[in-house]
Amino acid sequence: MxxxxxxxxxxxxxxxxxxxxxxxxxxxxxxxxxxxxxxxxxxxxxxxxxxxxxxxxxxxxxxxxxxxxxxxxxxxxxxxxxxxxxxxxxxxxxxxxxxxxxxxxxxxxxxxxxxxxxxxxxxxxxxxxxxxxxxxxxxxxxxxxxxxxxxxxxxxxxxxxxxxxxxxxxxxxxxxxxxxxxxxxxxxxxxxxxxxxxxxxxxxxxxxxxxxxxKDKNVFRDGYNELIAQVSKWEHHQVTPINQLRNELSENCDQFADEPSAIYTLTIPTGGGKTFASLRYALKHAQIHHKSRIIYVVPYTTILEQNAEAVRNIIKQPDAVLEHHANVLDDDNLDDEMDYYRINNHKQLQLGRDNWDYPIIFTTMVQFLDAFFQKGTRKSRRLHNLTNSVIVFDEVQSVPYQHIELFNTAVNFLHTVGNSSIVLCTATQPAVDKMDLPIVLEDNTEMVPNLSETVEAFKRVSFHNKVEPDGWDTDQIGNFVEQLIQRLDSVLIILNTKTAVRKLYERLAEHKEAYAVHLSTSMCPAHRKEKLTDIKHKLGNEKVICISTQLIEAGVDISFESVIRSLAGLDSIAQAAGRCNRNKEVETGDVYLIRAKDEHLSKLPEIRIGGEVTENYILSNPQYADHLLSPKTIKRYFTHFQAQAKREILKTPKGLDYELxxxxxxxxxxxxxxxxxxxxxxxTIERYFEAIASPTTGVLVPFGEGKDIIARLNEDIQDHALFNQLMKQAQQYSVNLYDHELQTLGSENLITPLFNEAIYCLNDKAYNEQYGVTLEGKAALDNYTF
Known part of the structure; x- marks a missing residue:
């Protein structure tokens, strides 16, 4: 034989x-x-x-x-x-x-x-x-x-x-x-x-x-029944004007679920209950039209973590939901079967890796694009499980500009060929049907009726333009925050770079009258989650100052009295406004737009262009500046953004003279x-494709249970089920680092390879309890409390 x-x-x-x-x-x-x-x-x-x-x-x-x-x-x-x-x-x-x-x-x-x-x-x-x-x-x-x-x-x-x-x-x-x-x-x-x-x-x-x-065909039915039970409770016990608006929007989505598969837009204002409304559509539509799975594609892991947890709580079926982050295990080079016998245990573990065969999946835009265009076989094997599904693209405006045509073709393909129903979900809908290679939208595919009136009904903030030509340095921003916190109980500051965030946090950390907290992707998901939990407990009980990168803008259900936003695209400003007076605790909250002097955006062209378009075409014109979040203003913003991005952002990958x-x-x-x-x-496409311009590597960090995971991975693990379990847990205790950061940590002996350099972990000196990864190697001293 x-x-x-x-x-x-x-x-x-x-x-x-x-x-x-x-x-x-x-x-x-x-x-x-x-x-x-x-x-x-x-x-x-x-x-x-x-x-x-x-x-x-x-x-x-x-x-x-x-x-x-x-x-x-x-x-x-x-x-x-x-x-x-x-x-x-x-x-x-x-x-x-x-x-x-x-x-x-x-x-x-x-x-x-x-x-x-x-x-x-x-x-x-x-x-x-x-x-x-x-x-x-x-x-x-x-x-x-x-x-x-x-x-x-x-x-x-x-x-x-x-x-x-x-x-x-x-x-x-x-x-x-x-x-x-x-x-x-x-x-x-x-x-x-x-x-x-x-x-x-x-x-x-x-x-x-x-x-x-x-497959268990009852997941969607049972989940929908649990969701409707929740709606019934809200209708009887949480009758507020804003909750009534949210229920009306989710009811509209429920009605759309009866319609055939199509590509829909769901333009819900920030704070409008987007996750709940889209889930209501997805669960019902998946039942009626016999879809295999529901997939949420989000731009940031922070959205993924919170929304996945929210869906688990709604459908009361935690095991039916998969969170798929970036991989901690670097097994890109283990696709060849000959390696199965050279690295047997490791290869066995890879063969058991998830292929997205779950009823409900939360993943990132990077992972979605990689399934279509990344090299190798590991990510490609997931592609077929994107067919015959309900796919919700949360914050669809966040698709990297250089890949917008690849994304549009993938969406058209999944609907026309893959029989998937697509929902393009955001508060700031880009004109996807007006691009060079457009997404094919049929007539009447917007799920929200009377969009302009709906946006006006959800209005909860006033915008204040404090953008100055030279910008504010860290001390000036700090002084303004201190003035605000004297009369307010909570202020959120969102800046465009991690360096600027950390610098401002250090300026405000010693503030005697308020609890100051730092949030950025230098912190692992479990660390950020812990900090967000602390913030939510303290809001309303003591004064809070939160200094964050844009990770807090989307998907984080939190409300501050006032928000300060460094100049960025109108879509980012809209998301920032969604963290202010979220549940209309007061009649009107205040959002201040500033220019942060210490930000360096030369390597962040989309943020730079977004800020320039906002300043030059929106804030400079009272017709739009007085109605920042109206559909008319959003349309004008994206028209100018796409025109400027087309002139200034190269779509040709480094080392190649042609667009992919x-x-x-x-x-x-x-x-x-x-x-x-x-x-x-x-x-060739796979060789040059990078979902993000600067690829990163997932690294385990010694925070909380991450220390125990690192210790266990130092052992000789033969049980692949145990290994896979540890890898799933490790996603909550990992941070994505750029190559230059890895090199700096390596030169200081602050990073250790495991499993033949397939996994990396930081030592205690490289992870700070306040702001996460630190390249200086002084975290152990900083963490020590006398």
């Missing part, structure tokens, strides 16, 4: 044929959700065809029984793609697309997607491999595969079925702008189905777990006639 895997725990064997059949069935289920079941099944049936050799079986046995792992990698991923190409290519144009789509998924399922077109126009990764006449053991592979009754016939039937699927698919995307984009994304979707099916079957075999693809969208829409390939029907340049 020729083998695909040998289980380490009991040496049970899985034959190649069994693995191929099992993977093809799982992939079929994934693909059927988007009418690409034959594509996915065909990819599953052939993906490990190259293991049909005695050579590979011998390799496995040597690795498991003798601990002898050859350094010469065995190419088992090309054979299936070559078999399709040799037998079915150049029959007709539609079938060629199928062969290329499935073949690319097969030959890429460990390395990550390759190119159909190269930057230098040399023979592509795909053609070079499928036309390789010297592929080792290929004749033996074909002979062994075809000797099993039904294999060859099944391939033929699936090719025919997939060709019909592709014909239907082509008609579906034809009305879209640049349909070639959606052909390329379809190929990535088939790849995702295959990779997840392969990893899932391998994990089940390793853990001796029976297949269980059934040109490698997805076929315009780069059109420079020279490609040798394949497909033109996707996946490998």
């Amino acid at each position: 020729l083998l695909a895997h040998i289980r380490n725990s009991d040496f049970a064997e899985q034959s190649v044929q069994t693995h191929l059949e099992d993977v093809s069935l799982i992939a079929r289920q994934y693909g059927d959700a988007v009418d690409l079941g034959a594509h996915a099944e065909l990819a599953g049936l052939l993906h490990d065809m190259g293991k049909f050799t005695q050579h590979f079986t011998t390799y496995l046995k040597n690795a498991v029984f003798k601990q002898e792992v050859s350094r010469n990698k065995i190419d088992h991923s090309t054979a299936g793609a070559k078999y399709l190409y040799d037998n079915y290519y150049n029959k007709n144009a539609l079938q060629n697309y199928v062969i290329e789509t499935v073949g690319m998924a097969i030959l890429s399922h460990h390395s990550g997607l390759q190119n159909f077109v190269q930057l230098d126009f040399k023979p592509s990764d795909y053609l070079r491999r499928v036309t390789n006449e010297e592929l080792p053991h290929y004749s033996e592979v074909v002979r062994n595969f075809e000797s099993i009754k039904g294999n060859a016939e099944r391939v033929k039937a699936l090719v025919e079925e997939a060709t019909n699927e592709f014909r239907e698919y082509s008609g579906k995307i034809k009305p879209l702008t640049k349909p070639i984009v959606y052909l390329n994304l379809m190929q990535k979707l088939v790849f995702s189905c295959l990779v997840d099916a392969d990893r899932t079957n391998t994990r089940r075999f390793e853990e001796n777990e029976e297949s269980n693809l059934s 969208i040109t490698m997805l829409n076929g315009s780069f390939a059109s420079k020279k006639r490609p040798q394949t029907k497909s033109t996707g340049m996946f490998k």
Whole structure:
């Protein structure tokens, strides 16, 4: 018997044929959700065809029984793609697309997607491999595969079925702008189905777990019933004008849930109960239209943490909600199956990592974009689970400008092809349907009726323009705060940089009349959560001064008497205003706009441009300055912001002379006639794509339970379930650091690698109890109380 895997725990064997059949069935289920079941099944049936050799079986046995792992990698991923190409290519144009789509998924399922077109126009990764006449053991592979009754016939039937699927698919995307984009994304979707099916079957075999693809269909029904019970309580016990407005908005969303899948906008003013209203829509719509999951995509982890907890409390099903932050475990380089035997325990742990197969998921915009465009296989395997879902993009205006076209195409794809219902949710709705590559919005897709009147009804603050040409330095801002706190009980100050926040905090920390607190992403989530809890307990009982970065602006349910906001985009100003007089505790709260002198925004172009547009086109014109949050003002702001950003923000990644969208829409390939029907340049896109301009690394910090997690990770952990549990807990005790910060900490011996440098942790000297990570290494002394 020729083998695909040998289980380490009991040496049970899985034959190649069994693995191929099992993977093809799982992939079929994934693909059927988007009418690409034959594509996915065909990819599953052939993906490990190259293991049909005695050579590979011998390799496995040597690795498991003798601990002898050859350094010469065995190419088992090309054979299936070559078999399709040799037998079915150049029959007709539609079938060629199928062969290329499935073949690319097969030959890429460990390395990550390759190119159909190269930057230098040399023979592509795909053609070079499928036309390789010297592929080792290929004749033996074909002979062994075809000797099993039904294999060859099944391939033929699936090719025919997939060709019909592709014909239907082509008609579906034809009305879209640049349909070639959606052909390329379809190929990535088939790849995702295959990779997840392969990893899932391998994990089940390793853990001796029976297949269980059934889902609890009652999560959405039971959650909706709990939500409606909460609405009923509010209607009877919390009757205030603002709560009545919030209930009316959630009722509108409830009514929209009956409508077919579409891309909707939900423009709810800050403090309008956006999370509750969108959840009400999502739970009901998911029931009625048989959606597989509900996914919230948010810009910041602070929103993720609070909103996920709020949803758990509403639906009374904590285990149904997954929080997915940035990964603490750096396993990007462990995608190749050969590493499974070299780094066995670590690889097993990776195979059990989450693939977003949960009823309700909270993740970040970075993770969403990475599922489409990041390198490797680990993140791509999640892509298919974004289909047939309800996806709520919270604070959609926060999409990085350089990736706006990639984002828009992903949204169109998930709705038109993926059968997902999309909600673009924000208080400041950008004109997504007016961009160069727009999101396709149908008529009457705004969930909030009479938007201008609704915004006016939610008005709770007055804005005061104190922006001066030279700006205020730290002492001037501190003096102004001290003046305010003499007559008020709470003031929130939001600045644009962590350095400015920390400097102002140090200026105000010794204030005798108020509790001063610092908030920034230099603090781990558990630390921020603890500080926010302290603030909420103290508000109304003692004077509070909070100095924060913009992390507090969105999703944090908190209310201050007054807010000071350093000049930024109108969308940020609107969010800041949402932390002032949130529940209309008084008739009108005060929001002061200033220019902070100590901020350096040269590396933050979107914040800089946003502030310039706000100052030059909004605050300078009384027609708009007197109605800062009106839909008319918001529209004017985004019109000018997009025009200036287009002039000043480069969309070409560092080291590349072309925008990434040109490698997805076929315009780069059109420079020279490609040798394949497909033109996707996946490998190049993934090489240069970065969801954020300066990528970061998650580092464990010694705060609270983080100290215990670090200590346990210093042990030799064999139990992968325990390891995964620790990794999930570690997300609350990690901070994302830039490369230069890692280098500084490393030079001072303040950071320690674990698991062959796959995980990093800080020592006590590098984490301060007041403001988090400190590069000076003096935190241990600062933390000491005499």
